[in-house]
Amino acid sequence: MTRRFRQRFETVIERALFACAALSVFVTLGIIGVLLFETIGFFREVAVTEFLFGTTWTPLFFNKRFGVLPLVAGTVLVSAIAMAVALPAGLLSAVYLSEYASPGTRRAVKPVLEVLAGVPTVVYGYFALLFVTPLLQSFLPQLAGFNALSPGIVMGIMILPLVSSLSEDALHSVPSGLREASYALGATKAQTSLTVVLPAALSGISAAAILAVSRAVGETMIVAIAAGQQPRLTANPLVPVETMTAFIVQVSLGDTPTGTIEYRTIFAVGMLLFLGTFGLNLFSTWLRGRYREVYR
Amino acid sequence: MEMPRSATRTRRLSDKALAFAGLFVLGLALLALAVLLVDVFLDGAGRVSWQFLVGYPSRRAADAGLLPALVGSLYLILLTIAIALPVGVGAAIYLEEYSTQGRVARFIELNISNLAAVPSIIYGLLGLGLFVRALAMGQSLLAGACTLALLLLPIVILSTREALRAVPVSLREGSYALGATRWQTIWNQVLPVAAPGILTGVILAVSRAIGETAPLITIGALTYVPFVPDSIWSPFTVLPIQIFNWVSRPQSAFLVNAAGGILVLLVLLLSLNAAAILLRDRYRSQRM
Numbered sequence: 366m367t368r369r370f371r372q373r374f375e376t377v378i379e380r381a382l383f384a385c386a387a388l389s390v391f392v393t394l395g396i397i398g399v400l401l402f403e404t405i406g407f408f409r410e411v412a413v414t415e416f417l418f419g420t421t422w423t424p425l426f427f428n429k430r431f432g433v434l435p436l437v438a439g440t441v442l443v444s445a446i447a448m449a450v451a452l453p454a455g456l457l458s459a460v461y462l463s464e465y466a467s468p469g470t471r472r473a474v475k476p477v478l479e480v481l482a483g484v485p486t487v488v489y490g491y492f493a494l495l496f497v498t499p500l501l502q503s504f505l506p507q508l509a510g511f512n513a514l515s516p517g518i519v520m521g522i523m524i525l526p527l528v529s530s531l532s533e534d535a536l537h538s539v540p541s542g543l544r545e546a547s548y549a550l551g552a553t554k555a556q557t558s559l560t561v562v563l564p565a566a567l568s569g570i571s572a573a574a575i576l577a578v579s580r581a582v583g584e585t586m587i588v589a590i591a592a593g594q595q596p597r598l599t600a601n602p603l604v605p606v607e608t609m610t611a612f613i614v615q616v617s618l619g620d621t622p623t624g625t626i627e628y629r630t631i632f633a634v635g636m637l638l639f640l641g642t643f644g645l646n647l648f649s650t651w652l653r654g655r656y657r658e659v660y661r
Numbered sequence: 662m663e664m665p666r667s668a669t670r671t672r673r674l675s676d677k678a679l680a681f682a683g684l685f686v687l688g689l690a691l692l693a694l695a696v697l698l699v700d701v702f703l704d705g706a707g708r709v710s711w712q713f714l715v716g717y718p719s720r721r722a723a724d725a726g727l728l729p730a731l732v733g734s735l736y737l738i739l740l741t742i743a744i745a746l747p748v749g750v751g752a753a754i755y756l757e758e759y760s761t762q763g764r765v766a767r768f769i770e771l772n773i774s775n776l777a778a779v780p781s782i783i784y785g786l787l788g789l790g791l792f793v794r795a796l797a798m799g800q801s802l803l804a805g806a807c808t809l810a811l812l813l814l815p816i817v818i819l820s821t822r823e824a825l826r827a828v829p830v831s832l833r834e835g836s837y838a839l840g841a842t843r844w845q846t847i848w849n850q851v852l853p854v855a856a857p858g859i860l861t862g863v864i865l866a867v868s869r870a871i872g873e874t875a876p877l878i879t880i881g882a883l884t885y886v887p888f889v890p891d892s893i894w895s896p897f898t899v900l901p902i903q904i905f906n907w908v909s910r911p912q913s914a915f916l917v918n919a920a921g922g923i924l925v926l927l928v929l930l931l932s933l934n935a936a937a938i939l940l941r942d943r944y945r946s947q948r949m
Contacts, residue, residue: 375842382754385755386751386755387769388748388752389772389776389818390772395787396783457686461679461682480934484694485874485926486874487872488904491908492697494908496700555678555679580780582780583783585782586901590909617879631786632786632790642779650771
């Protein structure tokens with residue numbers, strides 16, 4: 366090969382590889398473009414204020430109302446239940462794995478947690494509907510067959526590995542000098558873990574928590590199967606609710622032709638979901654960057 | 662300073678309590694996993710048979726099988742990997758081997774880590790708007806594969822970068838010293854060494870894709886497909902959608918089918934994960 370050919374070949378390769386990397390930016394632009402295009406069409410027919418502040422959601426009925434708040438309430442309710450399970454459990458297990466467990470235990474437990482994170486969500490949905498709900502009904506007889514509680518709990522179990530592994534990373538990166546100083550002052554392991562290591566890792570842990578919230582908000586199949594599909598503005602976890610994601614699934618299963626208002630509605634809801642999770646993800650990335658800087 | 666004995670005991674107790682609480686929570690999580698597996702097994706084991714694997718869906722639960730879903734899942738995954746692998750590895754090579762830590766590279770990196778956290782159903786909406794409608798692919802295997810490929814891209818890129826980072830710098834320097842160009846070095850030296858690591862990451866991405874349901878429902882994959890797809894333009898269904906379809910029916914006989922389908926899905930997933938772990942171990946022992 367001549368030198369000139371080689372150089373030209375190298376340039377072509379480099380450009381092609383750059384195109385691959387740049388594709389990710391186009392994916393983001395594509396998401397925003399598609400959502401924006403259909404959302405603008407949606408807001409030509411529905412007032413923004415009705416969408417954001419309306420309290421009735423019946424876009425599939427003859428008498429259509431487009432107040433998205435019931436869907437938001439359902440999403441917030443299920444996510445809050447999931448976080449009430451995943452946060453304390455994830456943090457405790459992270460503290461245990463990072464500060465107490467022997468390397469052997471850690472090696473044995475981590476792959477099992479990975480399996481827990483790798484179970485398809487449709488399987489978790491089945492589990493929520495056919496195992497957890499009947500189990501809860503045995504001591505909560507007023508619990509409906511579809512409800513927010515059991516998908517929330519199961520979603521918490523699904524998210525636990527994420528919280529645990531990210532929090533453990535944050536705890537692990539706290540320099541051992543801090544721990545040693547605490548021991549030197551006579552503190553016990555529990556005191557050191559809870560009052561020195563945990564606060565020092567707080568921004569990393571918050572980043573994990575926020576990412577977990579974003580995951581819960583975007584989770585789809587568990588709620589589509591076990592939460593029922595009745596949009597209602599309630600904080601009661603015992604009755605059926607509908608989340609933003611479950612609504613998108615509900616409409617997608619029907620046969621909605623392009624260009625109808627029902628078709629555009631899922632993009633408007635998707636836009637809201639995207640903006641919400643996008644904001645959470647950015648915040649989480651920013652927080653994680655902060656704790657890395659402190660201990661460099 | 663002397664401490665009263667009772668205070669020492671309280672301190673020790675609090676220490677033990679925290680360790681116990683951590684262990685207890687971990688035990689509960691593992692118990693949940695065990696209960697889930699046992700529950701699905703008890704519900705569905707009786708339903709899994711040869712006839713169930715090679716049968717077509719039916720309105721009668723006892724006759725229904727999941728051949729179209731099984732074949733659909735396999736075709737979809739192969740097609741998805743054929744799209745996601747070259748692009749993902751290419752992007753990872755650029756970011757790891759070429760890019761200087763400039764603004765553009767940092768922006769791309771931030772973008773990729775953000776994409777990794779975008780809910781999968783949003784990718785479904787992207788696929789519906791872009792592939793199914795704008796590019797007129799229809800509700801085909803190809804549209805599904807393109808959608809899933811975009812979903813997997815961040816995972817493939819991140820794991821490939823890990824694999825590339827693990828290749829020792831001395832290998833590259835040796836290759837440059839012999840007069841090889843950058844691409845020759847990457848193609849002949851770096852990629853072969855990183856290959857098992859990349860493959861492990863790809864298998865993990867595949868096991869994620871096999872379980873994905875929401876984006877495929879969104880682009881309009883069918884829930885009732887009584888035939889095996891015969892080209893990339895065919896309508897299709899996949900295992901998770903077939904399971905979802907059976908779970909959502911009121912007749913309890915279909916719930917048994919759902920449990921049987923879940924068992925097949927989990928066996929598929931576990932064998933993939935086992936393959937990834939085996940590969941990783943072989944790769945490690947070779948390098949020692």
